[in-house]
Amino acid sequence: MKKAILLTLGVLLLSALFILLRLDERLRLAMLPPAKSQAVRFAVLGDSDSHAYHDELSFGRRPEARGGALRHRSWQWTEVLAHLRAEQLDPGPWGEWGTRYRRLSSLRDALGLDGRFPVKQDHRFNLAYSGSVCANLTEPPQNQTARLLALMQEAPERWQRGVVLIRIGTNDFGKLESLDALSRDPGDAPTVARIDACVQHIGRSVQTLRAAWPDLRIVLVGIFNNAEWEKFHARWQSAQAQANIHQGMARFDAGLKAIVQGDANMAFFDDQAWFAERWGSRRVSGAPDYRKVRFGRHFEVSNTGGDEPQHATLSDGHAGSAWNALWAQALVNLLNQRWGLGIPPLETDELVRFVDPDGRFGMQ
Known part of the structure; x- marks a missing residue:
């Protein structure tokens, strides 16, 4: 009886250790091929x-998510870069990183292990995850900034010339409720408070990163105006409503520009301007007035929703492959212009071949 109890306890202990430790991240990394030593670390x-989008842990059981039946052919901008410019930008190895459970995350942190939370399948230096709010940049258990710093400490010399991109805010003040409030009053107190808090979290993240790596290059991405999203085209069709929303959104971008101003190692990506240069915007009256974007020689992408690549956004509302490919293209141009990284430009024909390699969608 005693032997059986001890055996049971031993099995339980081993099981607990397996759950806690799994295959230690350091061992998993040792099994992976080394990264290109000349590539710039990119987080x-x-x-x-x-x-x-190809995170099976997060989206594998959600058949409608990130392209639905076409998810295997739908691409996030980070994935475009990882596939096409891995020689120049190193986003870390692809794998399963983090833990599913908040308490386990805290326990691993207490033991000096990696308590990254939540779990996802992605490139290792991509700490962005769906549903994040600005507080997740600096507050536990997510604390994306602290998690990144821990990764950077593993190879500090590689991060001396590294790049970190911060793109967040939609879940704080870019959804229907906030846009509706801003459409009536660009100074709506609750929304403005969330905007200001978000800028503060981003500023704190930048300060924390810079304290450890003074020469780290950081890109701050402005907020996209979801009033341009096809699901909202029927809303806010007045000049005043549109002006109010733009004024409210501008508060956030102004906050980021203030952080970037005068710093040669920082850059601002104007997401609203990027979209307007391609798809356009609404008329002065607030009515939709978008043009189609040529993607390749004859394929066109409209500001509509659907999982096929002729739509700018997927059925679940996230950016489609053409949008993300063109966004990655613009980011490479910004990195080269700002810091002379010498990354080969992403030509549109190359992007078309990546998004539609077999010609199924008629892009080539």
Whole structure:
């Protein structure tokens, strides 16, 4: 009887240790091929606008998510870069990183192990995950900034010339409720408070990163105006409502520009301007007035929703492959212009071949 009890306890202990430790991350990394030594380390902090679409842990059981039946052919901008410019930008190895359970995350942290939370399948230096709010940049258990710093400490010399991109804010003040409030009053107190808090979290993240790596290069991405999203085209069709929303959104971008101003190692990516240069915007009256974007020689992408690549956004509302490919293209241009990284430009024909390699969608 005593032997059986001890055996049971031993099995339980081993099981607990397996759950706690799994295959230690350091051992998993040792099994992976080494990264290109000349590639610039590239990290991302943020939300679903940067979370890999091919994450089976997060989206494998959600058949409607990230492209639905076409998810295997739908791409996040981070995935485009990882596939096409891995020689120049190193986002870390692809794998399963983090833990599913909040308490287990805290326990692993207490034991000096990696308590990254939540779990996802992605490139290792991409700490963005769906549903993130700005507080997740700096507050536990997610604390994306602290998690990234821990990764950077593993190879500090590689991060001396590294790049970190921060893209977040939609879940704080970019959804229907906030946009509706801003459409009536650009100074709506609850929304403005969330905007200001978000800027503060981003500023704190930048300060924390810079305290450890003074020469780290950081890109701050402005907020996308979801009033341009096809699901909201029927709303806010007045000049005043549109002006109010733009004024409210501008408060956030102004906050980020103030952080970037005068710092040669920082850059601002204007997401609203990027979209307007391609798809356009609404008329002065507030009515939708978007043009189609040429993607390749004859394929066109409209500001509509659907999982096929002729739509700018997927059925679940996230950016489609053409959008993300063109966004990655613009980011590479910004990195080269700002810091002379010498990354080969992403030509549109190359992007078309990546998104539609077999010609199924008629892009080539």
